[in-house]
Amino acid sequence: MPAEPGAAATPRFGGGHIRLTSHRGAVGTPTIRWGAPTAAERGPVIGTTATRAHRNVIGTHSGSYSVYRALAVAAGALKREHRADLTDTSPTDTIGPYPQWSEPATIVSMDPWGASVADVFAAELAAGLDIRPTIAITKAHVILPEITDAIAKGRLVPDGRILLASGAALVTKAAVEPVWWLPGVAQRFGCAENDLRRVLFEETGGMYPELVTRSDLEVFLPPIGGQTVYIFGSATDLADPSVELTARVHDECNGSDVFGSDICTCRPYLTHAIEECIRCAQNGGVGLVAYSRKEGRALGEVTKFLVYNARKRQVGGDTADQYFARTECVAGVQDMRFQELMPDVLHWFGIRKIHRLVSMSNMKYDAITSSGIDVGQRVNIPDELVPPDARVEIDAKMAAGYFTPGPAPDAEQLKKVKGRGLSQ
Ligand SMILES: [Zn+2]
Secondary structure (H helix, E strand, O other), X not given: OOOOOOOOOOOOOOOOOOOOOOOOOOOOOOOOOOOOOOHXXXXXXXXXXXXXXXXXXXXXXXXXXXXXXXXXXXXXXOOOOOOOOOOOOOOOOOOOOOHHHOXXXXXXXXXXXXXXXXXXXXXXXXXXXXXXXXXXXEEEEEXXXXXXXXXXXXXXXXXXXXXXXXXXXXXXXXXXXXOEEHHHHHHHOOOOHHXXXXXXXXXXXXXXXXXXXXXXOOEEEOOOOOEEEEEEOOHHHHHOOOOOEEEEEEXXXXXXXXXXXXXXXXXXXXXXXXXXXXXXXXXXXXXXXXXXXXXXXXXXXHHHHHHHHHHHHOOOOOEHHHHHHHHHHHHOOOOOOOHHHOOHHHHHOOOOEEEEEEOOOHHHHHHHHHOOXXXXXXXXOOHHHOOHHHHHHHHHHHHOOOOOOOOOOOHHHHHHOEOOOOOO
């Protein structure tokens, strides 16, 4: 079969013809009415690659892992037409629906119905549509040495309900894949939808032609990392503003979070927040940690390590007054996390008020409050939890206007705050 004019000239794997992405879906393909009040009116998100006529989105499922799925198909390890058997996979906790799910443009970067597709789109699934969950919710025990230490020091007391004597904390956790409603995402960033589509197309090396050829498709499943949310206490309490909520929105830092690298405060902040969340849940409240895969301020770990070297090799060594400048030299910007989309997951849980926000970031605070969620107290990391080499980061952030209950260091002080050299 010859290719249609204008179609990409890449041959289909295992065959001589092209799998077109630029023609309209078949008659009867469900359309998506983003923000509609019920699942039936909203319609399912269909990102299957097996039956292309059923697709009503750009991109496909699993975020960045969609590329591994392609590798598995290419290697012959996975059949393209494999359908997920969703038996017994339903969420352990029911979330929503909440009013925010259908408030205009309150949620634009995830599918609020993504956890319950097997239930709310049962008829469509039975009719043969390949609809997949973009959210999964389960239960777990989490065991962290910092929490065991907090028990040993008497800061936390096991209650057999939220925190066990073994040191394990009981959590509900939700994994969330990105689902972008492009008109709403463009609006958040103050740009025209057409410009957003064109730049997404160009900056991914032309990966998704439908961004520019299919303006009728408004939903994009981007190939980026998702989020995981950990809840201490009852998930349904999150939507009740009278129940005290302690929350942290944390951006991934593999070096510190997992490996304990001491150049930043990421893991100490995370474990401090978890301790606060456990305490809040034990006192009748609820705790939430939303963890976003945005490594190295979403600049990626290669950029991050380049910046570490540049910081530590510059004349005068790694000083707090040059902290942001070095990042900007390498990456062109200080930060690419753009917290504008972050509050969506909070609205998915129906959150209206965060009583205690464990964060010093003004960008996070501003994004949360300007999305309509009240924030009571802001809780920063206790000084004794800041590793010595991370003083550079913390002081630079405080001087830049990040939240601190005490005085921020001045320019002279910043020059004196110095981290280790590379050989130390
Ligand atoms: Zn870090």
